[in-house]
């Protein structure tokens with residue numbers, strides 16, 4: 001029997017969202033975003049979370065930072081400990097201080113740390129109860145994996161991404177049940193060694209097809225029961241239901257033009273353990 005756990009999410013409205021530059025293969029500045037449609041899709045995602053009983057807090061968008069809507073890249077929060085981001089590309093660098101300022105102006109965090117090494121936060125860090133899974137190859141530095149292990153005191157499993165379309169871990173892997181260490185992933189995005197590591201640690205993982213990966217099906221957010229994912233990833237719906245999850249399809253097509261989807265728009269703020 002699956003159960004949902006209420007979550008705390010941080011999201012950033014797409015007030016300044018557009019494809020102004022190209023830092024991943026999905027981005028083509030000649031294919032413009034429809035701002036009104038993007039806002040409609042983003043508000044629908046926010047409202048879905050709220051209707052599922054989750055808390056959504058809002059980070060103020062900053063003019064000149066068109067990718068800031070992808071809030072999951074701004075910090076990693078585990079056990080109330082906040083590790084900020086350091087972006088690989090200069091176009092996104094100024095998002096990092098905006099996130100740190102938000103955490104420093106809110107109570108309840110054990111420590112808020114500016115990182116030494118390049119890490120794009122939940123873009124490359126996925127959290128289960130036993131592990132932090134960490135992507136490298138395109139954005140986050142392997143040195144950031146050591147930094148995260150030291151900061152969070154959790155074992156970090158380093159995974160190598162090899163396909164530029166899946167430049168962040170969360171475009172190729174999603175945590176379905178963090179408490180039970182259940183994940184889904186697309187094996188084709190990983191090096192042979194990393195595929196072997198995933199198969200060893202997660203022998204029962206749901207494996208996605210190339211068709212579902214390429215429509216951002218792995219860029220999903222789960223509360224342990226409800227799995228919010230792009231509606232185009234239709235091939236994942238039945239396998240998720242067979243495992244007792246409730247797939248919740250949403251339309252974030254405007255954000256796909258920038259190489260992001262559900263998870264990218266959603267940072268999870270994981271609280272300090274009680275006591």
Ligand SMILES: CN(C)C(=N)NCCC[C@H](N)C(=O)O
Pocket residue numbers: 023024027067070071072073092122123124168170171258259260261263264265
């Ligand atoms: C999982 N997350 C957070 C993401 N994959 N984020 C999308 C970032 C998109 C942006 N244009 C970029 O290339 O950085």
